[in-house]
Amino acid sequence: MFKILQKTFKVGVATADYPGIAPQLAEQFRGCPEFDFDAWSDARPAAEACPTGAIAFRDRDGVRLVTVDYGRCIFCGECEAASAASAVQASAVQASATQINPVRMSQNFELAAADRRDLVLTAEYTLHPDGRHAELKSATSGPSAEEPGKRIEAAIHNLLGRSLSIRQVDAGSCNGCEQEIVALNNPVHDIERFGIHFVASPRHADMLLVTGPVTRNMELALRKTWAATPDPKVVVAVGACGISGGIFGTNYASLGGVDAVIPVDVYVPGCPPRPEALLYGILLALGQVRQRPGSLSRR
Ligand code: SF4
Ligand code: SF4
Numbered sequence: 001m002f003k004i005l006q007k008t009f010k011v012g013v014a015t016a017d018y019p020g021i022a023p024q025l026a027e028q029f030r031g032c033p034e035f036d037f038d039a040w041s042d043a044r045p046a047a048e049a050c051p052t053g054a055i056a057f058r059d060r061d062g063v064r065l066v067t068v069d070y071g072r073c074i075f076c077g078e079c080e081a082a083s084a085a086s087a088v089q090a091s092a093v094q095a096s097a098t099q100i101n102p103v104r105m106s107q108n109f110e111l112a113a114a115d116r117r118d119l120v121l122t123a124e125y126t127l128h129p130d131g132r133h134a135e136l137k138s139a140t141s142g143p144s145a146e147e148p149g150k151r152i153e154a155a156i157h158n159l160l161g162r163s164l165s166i167r168q169v170d171a172g173s174c175n176g177c178e179q180e181i182v183a184l185n186n187p188v189h190d191i192e193r194f195g196i197h198f199v200a201s202p203r204h205a206d207m208l209l210v211t212g213p214v215t216r217n218m219e220l221a222l223r224k225t226w227a228a229t230p231d232p233k234v235v236v237a238v239g240a241c242g243i244s245g246g247i248f249g250t251n252y253a254s255l256g257g258v259d260a261v262i263p264v265d266v267y268v269p270g271c272p273p274r275p276e277a278l279l280y281g282i283l284l285a286l287g288q289v290r291q292r293p294g295s296l297s298r299r
Helices: 004-010 044-049 078-093 152-159 175-185 215-228 239-244 274-287
Strands: 033-034 055-060 063-069 101-103 120-127 132-141 164-170 195-196 205-210 234-238 266-268
Touching: 033 055, 033 234, 044 078, 078 101, 101 266, 164 175, 175 205, 175 274, 205 215, 205 239, 205 274, 234 239, 234 274, 239 266, 266 274
Parallel strands: 164 195, 164 205, 205 234, 234 266
Antiparallel strands: 033 101, 055 063, 063 120, 120 132
8 A cells, every 4th residue: 555655656647638738649649641632643542542431532524522531531541651652653754853742641639520521621623634633623621610519509508517427338339449438537538537427327428428330239229328318418429430430331230320320419530539539529519629720621
């Protein structure tokens, strides 16, 4: 016991001050990919390499519409590698020394959004005959949602000023997201400092934190859990799977994202989202942080 006390005093306060102070990220930590749409000469290699279809394009009448959906992205980095390889090839063909990769993995994880459309970037290009981009016509970062959706405003009003109880629901996850949710309770992240705690019953909950693609076997359980949670309630969809079905998509066993089954108020991208990303999403749902301007925008 004395040794434990001695160690506690030696370590001091271990709890990080996020969101007050930005966390120290490991060099290897990978956040979302960022796109320099102006410099992107061809979206096809990245789209073909993307395992979840987060990058997609459609060509019509000499114009290409490219979409990037952070709600499907698993932060794997395949788009960066494919784009780098294509940039090297293009510079070799054009005998140019320029090898700038327009797709780069960042360390940005503050991606939570109250509007699913905010997670989708778009860019429109005219095309060369060989299919490469000729000119960027337009690029958007999706409608901005400075406030959480109107639908949850009443809920927020009632929830603020007292503690928040969360019921976590695993609707079919691989348990990666759960590992990060568990970390919210450790001394480093200590979510209880915000008066937020996890409860065992949806009847005691204000918020449902739902992970995983919704498997067909869990659909009824999820509907019942949502119905058993008293109003006003807030639903947060966690991870690429919770938002869109992620790497599993929609298939014979999976219904896709949580909003295919119950209404969702906030989406937290990642695979899995790190604890700070979850905290950011939860605080965004409560109106205690604002969606950072430009956090989802192109470079
Ligand atoms: S990082 Fe995201 S967008 Fe890029 S290839 Fe992986 S899943 Fe697709
Ligand atoms: S988002 Fe990633 S970590 Fe979370 S359940 Fe899906 S595959 Fe697992």
